[in-house]
Amino acid sequence: MNRRRVFTSVALSVGLAVMLGGAVLTRTVPPFDLAVDLAKGIPQSGVTHPITAVLLQFRSYDTLLEIAVLLVAVVVALALRDPQGAHSAAPESVMVDSVITTPVLASLTLMLLPLMIMTAVYLLWAGAFQPGGAFQAGAVLAALGILWRVSGRRIGPFATNRWQHVALLSGFAAFLAAATSTLLFGRPLLAWPFSYAGLIIVAIETVLTVSIGISLLGLFASAPEPVDKRA
Amino acid sequence: MTEPLVGATLLPLAIVVPLLWAVLTLVRPRRRPTWLVLPGLVSWLAICAGLWWQTSRHGVLTHVLGAWPEPLGIALRADGLGSTMALLTSVIGSACALYRLWTPMDADTLGAQHWFWPLFFMFGAALNAVWLAADLFNMYVGLELLGLSAVGLVAISGGANALAAALRYLLAALLGSLAYLLGVALLYAAYGSLALSSIAAVATPNTITYVALALITAGLCLKTALFPLHAWLPPAHAVSLSPVSALMSALVVKASFVMLLRIMMDVGVSIVTPSLAQGLGALGAGAIAWGGWQALRHADLKMLVAHSTVAQIGYLFVGMALLLGGSAPELAWDGLMLQLVAHALAKSAMFLAAGTLIAAVGSYRVADLAGVSRHTPMALFAFGLAGVSLMGLPPSGGFSAKWLLLQSALASGQWHWAVALIGGGALTAGYIFRVLGASFKQGTGDTFESTPFGWDVVALLLALSSIVVGVVATGPLAVLRIGAPLAGATS
Amino acid sequence: MSTELWYALVGVVLVAVSFGAFMAHTHLFRRLLAFNIMGTGCFLILVGLAQHERAPDPIPQALVLTGIVVAVASTALALILLRRWFAATGRTTLPEEDDA
Numbered sequence: 035m036n037r038r039r040v041f042t043s044v045a046l047s048v049g050l051a052v053m054l055g056g057a058v059l060t061r062t063v064p065p066f067d068l069a070v071d072l073a074k075g076i077p078q079s080g081v082t083h084p085i086t087a088v089l090l091q092f093r094s095y096d097t098l099l100e101i102a103v104l105l106v107a108v109v110v111a112l113a114l115r116d117p118q119g120a121h122s123a124a125p126e127s128v129m130v131d132s133v134i135t136t137p138v139l140a141s142l143t144l145m146l147l148p149l150m151i152m153t154a155v156y157l158l159w160a161g162a163f164q165p166g167g168a169f170q171a172g173a174v175l176a177a178l179g180i181l182w183r184v185s186g187r188r189i190g191p192f193a194t195n196r197w198q199h200v201a202l203l204s205g206f207a208a209f210l211a212a213a214t215s216t217l218l219f220g221r222p223l224l225a226w227p228f229s230y231a232g233l234i235i236v237a238i239e240t241v242l243t244v245s246i247g248i249s250l251l252g253l254f255a256s257a258p259e260p261v262d263k264r265a
Numbered sequence: 266m267t268e269p270l271v272g273a274t275l276l277p278l279a280i281v282v283p284l285l286w287a288v289l290t291l292v293r294p295r296r297r298p299t300w301l302v303l304p305g306l307v308s309w310l311a312i313c314a315g316l317w318w319q320t321s322r323h324g325v326l327t328h329v330l331g332a333w334p335e336p337l338g339i340a341l342r343a344d345g346l347g348s349t350m351a352l353l354t355s356v357i358g359s360a361c362a363l364y365r366l367w368t369p370m371d372a373d374t375l376g377a378q379h380w381f382w383p384l385f386f387m388f389g390a391a392l393n394a395v396w397l398a399a400d401l402f403n404m405y406v407g408l409e410l411l412g413l414s415a416v417g418l419v420a421i422s423g424g425a426n427a428l429a430a431a432l433r434y435l436l437a438a439l440l441g442s443l444a445y446l447l448g449v450a451l452l453y454a455a456y457g458s459l460a461l462s463s464i465a466a467v468a469t470p471n472t473i474t475y476v477a478l479a480l481i482t483a484g485l486c487l488k489t490a491l492f493p494l495h496a497w498l499p500p501a502h503a504v505s506l507s508p509v510s511a512l513m514s515a516l517v518v519k520a521s522f523v524m525l526l527r528i529m530m531d532v533g534v535s536i537v538t539p540s541l542a543q544g545l546g547a548l549g550a551g552a553i554a555w556g557g558w559q560a561l562r563h564a565d566l567k568m569l570v571a572h573s574t575v576a577q578i579g580y581l582f583v584g585m586a587l588l589l590g591g592s593a594p595e596l597a598w599d600g601l602m603l604q605l606v607a608h609a610l611a612k613s614a615m616f617l618a619a620g621t622l623i624a625a626v627g628s629y630r631v632a633d634l635a636g637v638s639r640h641t642p643m644a645l646f647a648f649g650l651a652g653v654s655l656m657g658l659p660p661s662g663g664f665s666a667k668w669l670l671l672q673s674a675l676a677s678g679q680w681h682w683a684v685a686l687i688g689g690g691a692l693t694a695g696y697i698f699r700v701l702g703a704s705f706k707q708g709t710g711d712t713f714e715s716t717p718f719g720w721d722v723v724a725l726l727l728a729l730s731s732i733v734v735g736v737v738a739t740g741p742l743a744v745l746r747i748g749a750p751l752a753g754a755t756s
Numbered sequence: 757m758s759t760e761l762w763y764a765l766v767g768v769v770l771v772a773v774s775f776g777a778f779m780a781h782t783h784l785f786r787r788l789l790a791f792n793i794m795g796t797g798c799f800l801i802l803v804g805l806a807q808h809e810r811a812p813d814p815i816p817q818a819l820v821l822t823g824i825v826v827a828v829a830s831t832a833l834a835l836i837l838l839r840r841w842f843a844a845t846g847r848t849t850l851p852e853e854d855d856a
Binding site for chain 2: 065066072095106203
């Protein structure tokens with residue numbers, strides 16, 4: 035690395051630290067306190083845990099767009115899967131150098147399979163009243179899928195498999211459908227009716243969990259196969 | 266009394282309908298799903314046109330999402346600027362979509378391009394989400410969605426160059442978004458709210474607010490490719506498929522600019538110092554000079570047009586300087602708005618026409634355009650018309666925009682901006698005539714490929730709109746003033 | 757000094773250091789790692805500073821959750837592009853940086 039580049043980077047870094055440090059240390063207590071409004075709104079939200087309420091009630095629009103972001107990342111991953119247009123020998127094969135072929139991993143993965151699924155389901159269910167929810171559960175499922183692939187087992191061709199494709203889309207599609215259905219009843223977008231709010235939130239989170247799990251796994255599995263390191 | 270309700274319902278539909286079509290086109294990705302895409306484009310256009318009409322008649326429209334009022338919840342807001350940009354997005358988006366549908370695709374087209382349509386509709390939804398947003402964090406997520414969709418569209422254009430351009434774009438976009446998010450984090454810590462309107466009411470010029478605004482400005486200027494943070498733009502816009510280049514130059518860079526404008530004028534109204542505004546304007550003048558000069562030098566046609574975008578972004582920041590630091594903000598606002606609209610129409614027309622010319626000649630170089638004037642006259646005419654607007658010749662939209670900005674500069678006594686505006690026009694004329702001159706040269710009898718007639722039609726219609734918008738400017742300008750944070754504006 | 761302010765200051769250090777690393781390195785993977793650490797620092801500031809001298813506030817916590825998902829999606833996309841680039845050209849830096 036040349037010295038001029040290092041010097042400017044250090045200078046920028048120090049400048050940024052000073053600026054941010056000054057801002058952080060001089061902050062005074064803010065005028066608005068949303069936590070108070072939040073506490074008042076929780077009884078009508080259908081869930082008891084405040085973070086889940088913020089994610090799926092008060093700021094559900096952010097969550098909708100964020101799932102769209104995840105979906106876009108997966109779509110680009112799928113699009114770049116096969117850049118030559120030709121179907122290579124095994125486009126969905128497990129990455130050759132990332133398979134760890136010890137019997138310990140293989141049998142451990144098998145043992146972990148039911149445990150991880152159960153953990154995911156628990157996290158999903160618990161999200162209503164304590165930390166947990168769709169993302170956490172989906173991440174556990176994705177981790178399971180990654181272990182499965184790294185231990186050498188196949189999950190099947192990705193996105194050409196009809197069921198996986200449906201699972202990928204279904205989370206976002208279900209969320210969007212639920213969000214839009216409120217418009218049909220003359221309510222604003224994403225305004226869950228009070229008596230069904232809890233049920234809708236749980237249903238959306240369930241479909242989202244599977245979808246997020248498959249999306250994260252797809253992002254892992256879509257990286258290209260390693261090639262010979264020739265220039 | 267049902268009319269305002271219809272308007273308020275159109276707001277979320279402007280975002281939901283493109284998202285729905287993104288899902289529909291994902292169900293079975295195909296190269297040319299014409300019968301699926303066309304209804305999507307029609308409904309998108311209809312909704313945005315209806316929204317624009319409602320805004321013009323009823324003023325600023327608000328839609329409270331989830332029925333939770335701000336600042337706890339999120340609201341969508343359609344003022345004149347937002348609904349006009351949404352309408353512009355649907356028009357330019359539909360034009361580029363038609364261009365894409367008419368692109369001849371043979372059997373061994375890269376498999377990646379099957380995924381164009383889901384990314385396209387996500388892109389459209391993200392743009393509408395940004396135009397209609399009124400909440401700082403919401404703008405962040407919308408901007409991220411926009412950035413990732415755009416990067417995806419660049420990456421599927423194929424080839425190692427597209428990958429490099431997409432990577433560079435992604436890194437710049439992520440850095441910009443992160444700087445923005447850091448600014449939002451500081452603002453939330455300082456004020457306790459994320460809704461623009463509530464922060465605007467209580468903003469005080471203390472250290473944390475200055476730092477937050479500085480970060481937000483830096484991040485959004487990087488995303489708008491303001492000189493000298495522009496290096497990621499020309500390769501990304503030049504290497505992409507033509508409809509993608511058109512969409513990115515016309516609309517994506519404007520999204521972060523409009524966000525910056527909104528934040529400066531709402532939260533920063535008592536905080537932005539005149540020197541900051543002048544500083545941004547100076548960078549804008551630098552962009553005009555640098556972009557124009559590079560456009561004169563590049564041998565590659567699309568790089569020329571991309572550098573023209575860098576230059577035209579400079580005009581936006583000169584306009585912002587006049588708006589925030591000059592004494593004639595109404596004129597500056599009108600000029601800035603018209604520049605946003607006219608440039609979007611002209612630049613998209615120019616990229617589509619350039620794509621046609623490149624396809625006809627089979628080469629990316631300006632010098633190889635010789636003889637194309639007799640083979641594809643319509644595309645060249647569209648290119649020329651778009652150039653007229655970019656140069657700022659009457660009676661185009663570009664002329665009206667620059668004229669208003671000039672008037673604002675002279676009224677404020679800020680002559681240096683007048684020099685920048687006029688100088689920019691001269692540079693623009695330089696590179697436009699360079700292309701036209703190369704096209705009118707005698708060809709050496711090379712063979713030309715035939716290009717779809719629809720391509721010419723679409724480019725020409727967009728170019729004509731950029732001229733027409735200058736002639737009939739008063740109507741749109743009145744709508745664009747609705748909800749503008751100016752003294753004496755209607756709301 | 758409250759715990760939350762400490763988190764915010766740690767976040768400041770993380771952001772500053774990783775920004776320096778982002779600008780200094782040319783290897784794309786290192787830049788991506790630097791970006792991730794910057795994101796973490798930003799989230800720390802968001803959560804720490806907002807709750808400094810305040811009651812625990814679920815809103816910044818929820819914002820950070822959203823931010824993490826967005827960061828994961830962006831990082832994954834960057835990695836895939838990076839690996840495609842490496843597979844296509846064998847380089848780990850962008851073309852203009854190779855001579856540096």
